[in-house]
Amino acid sequence: MMRPLPIAASLALLLAAFAVTAQDPPAPAAADAPATEAAPAAAAPAPAAPAAPAAGDATRGKGLTYTCRGCHGLTGYKNAYPSYHVPKIGGQSETYLRNALTEYGTGKRKHPTMQAQAESFSQQDIADIAAYLSSLK
Secondary structure, rough: OOOOOHHHHHHHHHHHHHHHOOOOOOOHHHHOOOOOOOOOOOOOOOOOOOOOOOOOOOOHHHHOOHHHHHHHHOOOEOOOOOOOOOOOOOOOHHHHHHHHHHHHHHOOOOOOOHHHHHHOHHHHHHHHHHHHHHOOO
């Protein structure tokens, strides 16, 4: 009899499968591109300015936080494993929440469960989650 995978491992496998299917096809090689005669040398494009953070939709964010409540919504903010404290996220600043989720998603902050969660969120999802959680008192 097979043992079921832990939730985090299942999520990681799902995310890996999604990442593979979501990749853009490779750009054609220079040899595949049509040749142009006497094309003027173009200056390298200026780097794009960083996009302004997307406005968050708190209503949508509430729906996205259903898994967050499993650890962060428990009375006393203790995880099911009482050996460590789970931080309070309701009422935190929107900037802090955006930064934390982005850093977990990129691996700058290390926590396997949070990394798996954050990697699944788009920048709009993060903005929506931050808008909702920061509105809580």
